[in-house]
Amino acid sequence: MEKINVGVVGVGFIGVAHIEALRRLNNVEVTAIMDQDDEIEKKAGQLGVDKWFSDYGKLLQDSDIDSVHICTPNYLHYEMTKEALLAGKHVVCEKPLTTNVSESEELVELAEKKGVINAVNFNIRFYPLMHELNAAIQKGEMGEIYSVHGSYLQDWLFHATDYNWRLEKALSGDSRAVADIGSHWMDLTEFVTGLQITEVFADFATFHKIRKKPLKPVETYAGKLLKPEDYKDIPIDTEDFASILFRFENGARGSLTVSQVFAGRKNRITLEVAGSKKSAAWNSESPNEIWFGNRDTSNESLLRDPSIMHPESRDIVSFPGGHNEGFPDTMKQHFSKIYARIGDRNLPENYPTFKAGLREIILCDKIIESQKQEKWIKI
Numbered sequence: 001m002e003k004i005n006v007g008v009v010g011v012g013f014i015g016v017a018h019i020e021a022l023r024r025l026n027n028v029e030v031t032a033i034m035d036q037d038d039e040i041e042k043k044a045g046q047l048g049v050d051k052w053f054s055d056y057g058k059l060l061q062d063s064d065i066d067s068v069h070i071c072t073p074n075y076l077h078y079e080m081t082k083e084a085l086l087a088g089k090h091v092v093c094e095k096p097l098t099t100n101v102s103e104s105e106e107l108v109e110l111a112e113k114k115g116v117i118n119a120v121n122f123n124i125r126f127y128p129l130m131h132e133l134n135a136a137i138q139k140g141e142m143g144e145i146y147s148v149h150g151s152y153l154q155d156w157l158f159h160a161t162d163y164n165w166r167l168e169k170a171l172s173g174d175s176r177a178v179a180d181i182g183s184h185w186m187d188l189t190e191f192v193t194g195l196q197i198t199e200v201f202a203d204f205a206t207f208h209k210i211r212k213k214p215l216k217p218v219e220t221y222a223g224k225l226l227k228p229e230d231y232k233d234i235p236i237d238t239e240d241f242a243s244i245l246f247r248f249e250n251g252a253r254g255s256l257t258v259s260q261v262f263a264g265r266k267n268r269i270t271l272e273v274a275g276s277k278k279s280a281a282w283n284s285e286s287p288n289e290i291w292f293g294n295r296d297t298s299n300e301s302l303l304r305d306p307s308i309m310h311p312e313s314r315d316i317v318s319f320p321g322g323h324n325e326g327f328p329d330t331m332k333q334h335f336s337k338i339y340a341r342i343g344d345r346n347l348p349e350n351y352p353t354f355k356a357g358l359r360e361i362i363l364c365d366k367i368i369e370s371q372k373q374e375k376w377i378k379i
């Protein structure tokens with residue numbers, strides 16, 4: 001079988017996870033990596049990738065490379081994606097697609113014009129039980145949806161000494177917690193319920209108004225390794241926390257709490273859906289189990305098991321019940337759909353494309369507007 005050759009750009013926390021997920025697919029070869037890191041050659045050796053570039057333009061000129069994964073800090077996504085599209089490559093970009101609406105609109109248009117496969121890595125949808133809940137809702141098993149609420153909580157920015165490029169607007173964008181993790185929850189919620197958010201009302205808070213920036217760069221989640229004397233004071237103007245109210249197209253109501261300073265919650269997404277027939281609850285730290293609540297009979301708990309799931313969600317389960325799947329598997333399942341479609345354009349576009357990326361940028365934009373104006377904003 002002829003393999004699809006991939007270049008992964010930015011090999012920090014998530015770039016390396018992309019490489020691992022891609023290597024689990026039988027129709028893909030990770031051919032090259034690119035990073036600005038001085039140690040890129042060493043990293044290529046550690047990752048077992050033969051070709052490495054420190055010049056992005058050179059990677060794009062390499063005609064062997066069919067597809068590019070953009071895993072760099074947010075402010076680089078627009079330019080890097082645009083250049084890759086102009087070079088005729090398929091592009092999988094990390095979220096957020098860009099840091100503003102007009103740039104995302106431009107990329108959606110350009111990708112369509114170029115006719116290449118395009119995707120944004122909203123991988124949380126690819127927890128099998130999230131496809132299962134979507135199937136249950138689409139088949140009417142939950143009834144009419146009344147409300148959706150949940151949270152996305154982390155603690156890796158809990159201390160004032162925790163620092164990352166995401167804390168700087170110029171590198172991350174105007175919103176931090178909402179754009180970085182709230183966007184995953186909103187993508188998940190619209191995907192699972194099949195309902196669009198129509199109005200938002202947001203309240204942000206920045207608890208660490210001054211943080212201590214390390215004097216040398218660190219990769220995501222690696223800040224715990226530095227010593228206190230390695231820092232300098234920096235004022236912070238992006239949110240640690242947000243609470244957001246939602247109205248959905250069918251009249252359903254919703255709410256979300258996002259926080260990057262919630263001690264003990266490492267990376268926890270919760271989603272609870274109330275329907276007219278039953279309710280459901282799931283959280284990403286126990287992703288292989290979903291709870292269904294009933295009014296007149298016993299409640300139910302479904303352990304992820306392909307043999308008892310809907311065919312629509314069985315499709316993204318690779319292991320039998322009891323053999324747990326987690327975060328790395330979400331990306332394997334996501335990428336397998338993308339690369340299957342690169343091989344056969346007749347397959348459905350059943351993964352988040354640049355349009356889903358644009359949708360999240362629009363939602364974040366309206367949430368920031370609501371926070372500033374202290375009122376409901378229509379999408």
Ligand SMILES: NC(=O)c1ccc[n+]([C@@H]2O[C@H](COP(=O)([O-])OP(=O)(O)OC[C@H]3O[C@@H](n4cnc5c(N)ncnc54)[C@H](O)[C@@H]3O)[C@@H](O)[C@H]2O)c1
Nearest residue numbers: 010011012013014035036037071072073074094095219220
């Ligand atoms: N889908 C998810 O679950 C998920 C999880 C984490 C991060 N992300 C997204 O992935 C992106 C990267 O985040 P991360 O946590 O991996 O960050 P990171 O800081 O760990 O890694 C970023 C990498 O990009 C490299 N880089 C920086 N500037 C560059 C340039 N000009 N050219 C080439 N390489 C450059 C850095 O050297 C580093 O290796 C962000 O957009 C983030 O939102 C998504």
